[in-house]
Amino acid sequence: MSDCLVEIKNLKKSFGDLTVLKDVSLSVEKGEVVSVIGPSGSGKSTLLRCATLLETMDSGELSYMGEKACYTDAQGRCVYASKEELKHIRKKFGLVFQNFNLFPHFSVLKNVTDAAIVAHGVPKEEAFANARRLLTQFGLEGKEDSYPCQLSGGQQQRVSIVRALALNPQVIYFDEPTSALDPELTGEVLRVIKSLAEAHMTMIIVTHEMSFAKEVSDRVIFMENGLIQMQGTPEQVFTSENERVKSFIGKLGNI
């Protein structure tokens, strides 16, 4: 087996008549940081949602560390693994949402420990110690007993990153983690993600922050119209002569 952590092959996905992902293949190695950029509506979120099993794909193949979550049979139907197998596969990834999706009725500490304790059977003391360590690491010490509504957007997003990390995933997906934040709060969240990149956390990040993507990524993927139009190192993509890439990056103009 290669070092492939995530492998997506020939993913196709439609919503009714609308074909959102036409044929997307992507494999990500352990320790790799991949940024996904592209215009809105190009299918970036749908790609992450298929990869995290929030959406079922129409055809294609998805595997984590060689374990197949789904494949396409000879009749062209996408066949998913059993509930038990999927439950096991779900432990391998985490997802950080654009709008955090923290649990409003749980304190910060409970938000980041409850799943470990209740859904994964981690002993309480261990879960609390782990969570406290992570909260401190991300500048959230003293916030354990706060509720999400008492935190700034940047703090909430950091809590949601800690919530994902607390379950020790192999890979974390980010879907525009700073898009819901005021500009002055994006920096603190990007710094946290950057520190994870430096620690060689495997990450797939959908973002509109071009300079951030350039800085942290090992690879940048440009998506448009449900296809990966181009991928390569940040240098290759950001200096590309490809007209579509150029015009997209030019429009954002914050390199």
Added chain:
Amino acid sequence: MSVGKIILQLLDGSLVSIVIFLLTLLFSLPLGLLVALGRLSKDRILRSLIKVYISIMRGTPLMLQLMVVFFGPYYLFGIKIKTSYRFAAVIIGFVLNYAAYFAEIYRGGIEAVPKGQYEAARLLGYTPAQTFLRIILPQVIKTILPSVTNEVITLVKDTSLAFVIAVSEMFTAAKAIAAAQTTMMPFIIAGIFYYVFNAVVAFAMARIEKAMDYYE
């Protein structure tokens, strides 16, 4: 008849009213949740059946429903009605009716929880049951409390409808004394009773709402 004596005679009735009130809540609140889940279920047949049930409960007078529950077994199946069934019929009628109202309230509350909450829970490995009980339901309860309070206050007043099948709750008792003694006094006392009962209920509900104020 002195006021004191009237109050004494009404005391039994007031206890019956309170018991009807408590038993109705005890059964209709959980039943309403089950009905709401059925109303939201993927099973088309179950969903339609529940829709019909809810629309009948909300579309016909509770007084009529109480009479159907009480007299129905005799008229429909020829079963002889025992007097001991009187009280049970009141509770069954109230519970069926209030469960329908509560179901619609629960449904609104469940639908108001953002989809992202379910998705986050799924990603974190919660089972569907854990997701509902730990993540969704607590948020539902908080959002529906004001509407539940309204229904509960209505219930206090609705308990007087038990008079139609001659269960001697507060209002039935007041009516009987008023007729025998030709005085308005029992009705005034009954009115005060309902008013105070409601004030207590409103106070208790406000306390519960306040207890949930720790987040938004």
